[in-house]
Amino acid sequence: MKGNKKFGAAAVVAILTVGAQGPAQAQEKKNGWQVLSDTLGEMSRIMLEQEQEKQRQKAEAAERKSRSSSSSSSSSSSSSYGSSSSRSSSSYGTDHRNILERMNDDVAALSRRAQEQARMEKEERDAAARKAAEEAAAFKAVHLRDWGSWSTTTVQGVPVMEIAVRDNACEDGDILQVAVNGVGIFRGEITNTPQKMRIGFNRGTNNIQVTAVNGSGRKGACDYADQNTGEISVSSIAANGQVSRTATQTWSVRGGAGTQSNIVVEAQ
Numbered sequence: 363m364k365g366n367k368k369f370g371a372a373a374v375v376a377i378l379t380v381g382a383q384g385p386a387q388a389q390e391k392k393n394g395w396q397v398l399s400d401t402l403g404e405m406s407r408i409m410l411e412q413e414q415e416k417q418r419q420k421a422e423a424a425e426r427k428s429r430s431s432s433s434s435s436s437s438s439s440s441s442s443y444g445s446s447s448s449r450s451s452s453s454y455g456t457d458h459r460n461i462l463e464r465m466n467d468d469v470a471a472l473s474r475r476a477q478e479q480a481r482m483e484k485e486e487r488d489a490a491a492r493k494a495a496e497e498a499a500a501f502k503a504v505h506l507r508d509w510g511s512w513s514t515t516t517v518q519g520v521p522v523m524e525i526a527v528r529d530n531a532c533e534d535g536d537i538l539q540v541a542v543n544g545v546g547i548f549r550g551e552i553t554n555t556p557q558k559m560r561i562g563f564n565r566g567t568n569n570i571q572v573t574a575v576n577g578s579g580r581k582g583a584c585d586y587a588d589q590n591t592g593e594i595s596v597s598s599i600a601a602n603g604q605v606s607r608t609a610t611q612t613w614s615v616r617g618g619a620g621t622q623s624n625i626v627v628e629a630q
Contacts, residue, residue, distance in 0.1 A: 409461075504614040506572065506594065506623035513630045514563070514598035514606075521563040521629040522599045525570065526556040530593040530612055532584035537575035538592060543568055549575070552592055560599065563629040570596070572613065574621040589616040596627060 514521045529536055529552040540548040540559075547559050574590035591614045600606035615621045 405461075504612060506570075506611050506613050506625045508626040509596065509609055509628075511628040511630055512596070512598060515601050517562065521565060522560060523563050523627075523629070524558055524560045524595075524597040524599060524605060526558045526595040526597070527552055527572070528556040528593050529553055529591065531591045533582055534584035535576075535581035536590055536592065538590075539573040539575055540594075541571045541573075544571075556595070563627065565629055568627045568629055570594070570625040570627065572623045572625075574615070574619060576619050589614060590621055594625070596625070 512521075512523070514523050516522065525540065525542070525547070527538055527540055527548065533553050536552055537550065538548070538552045539546060542561055543564060547561055548557060550557070572592075572594060591612070593610060593612045595608050595610040597605040597608040611625065613623050615623060
């Protein structure tokens with residue numbers, strides 16, 4: 363027989379196991395049992411054809427032997443062939459039943475494992491949803507507030523102030539951008555060590571804008587909730603160049619990249 367194929371229960375188990383370990387999609391799960399049924403049917407057909415081919419070859423061999431032998435030898439050969447054919451057919455039936463029984467056991471075991479895996483995945487999803495709901499309920503956003511009038515030393519008539527930003531929580535790789543009156547003065551990762559900048563302010567109203575560039579850098583043993591936390595300080599500078607007055611605020615806003623907060627400072 364051309365294209366002779368041999369299948370066994372172990373081969374089917376290997377195929378099903380690989381399929382079960384892959385990323386199963388909903389439609390694939392629905393079609394899985396149909397694929398299994400088609401596979402079993404194809405295996406049964408091939409095994410039956412193989413057995414029929416063996417019997418045909420034996421029959422041809424017996425016929426050739428019969429023609430070259432005497433009548434008594436032919437009769438004896440025919441009887442022997444009939445007995446051998448009966449034993450072979452009986453053996454085939456037993457083997458076929460054993461294979462099908464093993465296949466059914468394997469399918470049942472795979473079904474149980476799939477159900478257990480689905481149950482565990484559902485429990486994980488439910489636990490994650492409960493945790494997210496608890497975090498959302500406990501989270502309270504803290505936004506930056508306006509500051510009032512501010513006196514500082516002027517350099518050539520320009521008020522000079524110092525701005526410092528830092529991460530006041532776990533250092534998880536947050537990236538921050540700071541602008542004063544629309545001009546960027548800082549962009550980078552903030553740590554617990556303050557990043558300090560001295561700049562000239564306008565007389566009157568000044569706007570300090572803080573923008574979260576990312577939600578979390580996912581560094582260190584930190585809580586990676588999608589929120590940005592930090593601290594900003596604004597200080598006036600005395601005539602000797604030292605800090606003379608400092609006001610500090612913290613923020614904690616959820617929303618990840620693009621979150622913005624503002625401080626308005628009135629410089630005299």
